[in-house]
Amino acid sequence: MTADPVPSRRPGAAGDPVPVHRPGAAGDPVPVHRPGATGDPAPARRSRRHDPGRRDRLIDATLRVIAERGVAGTTHREIARAADVPLGSMTYHFGSLDEVLAEAFTRHAEAAAKVFDERLGAATDRDGAIEAVITLVRDDLLGSPDDLVLAVELYVAAARNPALRAVTQGWMQRSRRALERHFDPTTAREVDALIEGLVLHSALSTDPMTPDQIRHAIERYLR
Amino acid sequence: MTADPVPSRRPGAAGDPVPVHRPGAAGDPVPVHRPGATGDPAPARRSRRHDPGRRDRLIDATLRVIAERGVAGTTHREIARAADVPLGSMTYHFGSLDEVLAEAFTRHAEAAAKVFDERLGAATDRDGAIEAVITLVRDDLLGSPDDLVLAVELYVAAARNPALRAVTQGWMQRSRRALERHFDPTTAREVDALIEGLVLHSALSTDPMTPDQIRHAIERYLR
DNA sequence: TGGTCATGCGTACGAGCGTACACATGATGC
DNA sequence: GCATCATGTGTACGCTCGTACGCATGACCA
Incomplete structure (x- = not known):
């Protein structure tokens, strides 16, 4: 865990997006993966060269882990095990573990913010926006426990790592911005905090809030 | 990080509280500590036997770390470095690192709950209770950033470790109970969540909420 | 005061970590 | 079809970790 200078070596020194590798065949999902049905011993020697999209799959695997x-x-x-790639592939695609984490969290935050935007963007009036917030919390946030854990993990990591703090900031800003399309800035900020608290409490409680209770808390605040 | 069976050896096998050691001299704070003003080389050989209260100081040091x-x-x-004790002392006083963490978090939660009780216990009517909540959040929770970090760390640790989850549960329960002395259960739960969110947002935001904004959010909800 | 033994400490071990780097590999240009 | 060399892998190194355990130490009893 070091976020010092020098992002490390890695082939494509100057800023090219994907590490290196040429275009090649089209990017089908999961190019090779498990051999199929082989005996456990002898992990087999699969040709795995030229696997575009591997970097992406590594980030997905990171979020899962x-x-x-x-x-x-x-x-x-x-991560390598989860993505079924060799260990050396990690240092090939990423300069350091911190880099992997930052990129994974960025992707997660991006996806979460997108859901926020979509839900609230569909609303046309204030009542619709309130419904949207309720749906968002009840179905999207509390509906996927994994996302919830990821959020908490991101929080604590951000408390320690400045690079991740920027991710958290961006996420918060974006959700607040989305709320501001329907509510005044003060209300937006307060609702954002309320949502955070509701989600966190539900996540950690052995006696989680029911959908009705979620609805009640949000309506009470907004109506 | 293993929470398996067998709490490990350790001298006082059956359940005695403090590891072992006889009564001895009265427990003054910081029995020996740093030599005072010595040259850096040669860490000096201090007599450190018979140090009652060391276990407690280790837990304090753990919270600091x-x-x-x-x-x-x-x-x-x-931890040993922070408390200025030899490494071997850790395994002598605690069966495992998990045990240290659990005990540290328990102590922290206990202290936090006590503040909650005191603030809310002093209130005699509903308005007083609302003021108490505001003071609590503004001065006690947001006033000590260390506590705030500890809270988030506890949350994420609890998500993974069942023993710690009990600590978190107890803490939440106690703060809610304190709120219920002045508000109905539904309100208590919702206020509790709101507080959580406000604190978390303020903690991670580069643009933290002002005391007035805190007051506004809580009053809006409760009045 | 001197002997005894519970108390507390120094040290070492095996495991797992991040990372570096020499080399195998197979797509590309002729 | 073959030589070439960028692309991707296997492996090893140095380090820190949790934990075990033999032995030094000094408080207590006679």
């Missing part, structure tokens, strides 16, 4: 084992349990080896 | 480096950066060695 974080949700399952927490940031503390997220290692190069664990 | 967690606040400073996070749960992930909290190791036997780091």
Whole structure:
């Protein structure tokens, strides 16, 4: 865990997006993966060269590992195992573990913000916006426990790592901005905080709030 | 990080509270500590036997380390260094690192709940209770950033560790109970969540809420 | 005061980590 | 079809971790 200078070596020194590799065949999902039905011993020697989209799959795998084992349990080896790629592939695609984490969290925050935008963008009046907020919390946020764990993990990681703090900031800003399309800035900020609290409490409570209770809390505040 | 069976060896096998050691001299704070003003080389050989209260100081040191480096950066060695005791002392007083963490968090939650009780216990009517909540959030929770970090760290640790989850549960329950002395259960729960969200947002925002904004949010909800 | 033994400490071990880097590999240009 | 060399992998290194355990130490009893 070091966020020092020098993003590390890596082939494509100057800023090209994907590490290197040429265009090649079209990017079908999961190019090779598990051999199919082989005996357990002898892990087999698969041709795995030229796998475009591997970097993306690595980030997906990272999010899965974080949700399952927490940031503390997220290692190069664990991610590589989850994505079924060799360990060396990690240092090839990413300069450091911090870089992987930051990119994974960025992607997650991006996706979450998108849901926020969509839900609230569909509303045309204030009542619709209130319904949208309720749906958002009840179905999207509380509906996927993995996302919830990811959020908490992101919070605590952000408390320590400035690069991640920027991600958290951006996320918060975007959700607040979405709320401001329907409510005044003060209300937006307060509702945002309320949502945060409701989600967190529900996530950690053995006696989680019911959908009706969620609805009640939000309506009480907004009406 | 293993929470398996067998709490480990340790001298006082059957359940005695403090590890072992006889009564001895009265428990003054910080029995020995740093030599005073010695040259850096040669760490000196201090007599350190018979140090009652060391276990307590280790837990205090643990909380300091967690606040400073996070749960992930909290190791036997780091705690021992912070408390200025030898590494071996850790395994002598605690069966495992998990045990240290659980005990530290329990103490922290206990202290936090006490503040909650005191603030709300002093209130005699509903308006007083609302003022108490505002003071609590503004001065006690947001006033000490360390506590705030500890809270978030506890949350994420609890998501993974069942023993810690009990601590979090107890804490939440106690703060809600305190609120219920002045508000109906539904309101109590919702206010509790609101507080959580306000604190979290303020903690992570580069643009933290002002005391007035805190007051506004709570009053809006409760009046 | 001197012997005894519970108390507390120094040190070492095996495991797992992030990262570096030499080399195998197979797509590309002739 | 073959030589070439960028692309991707296997492996090893140095480090820190949690934990175990043999032995030094000094408080207590006679």
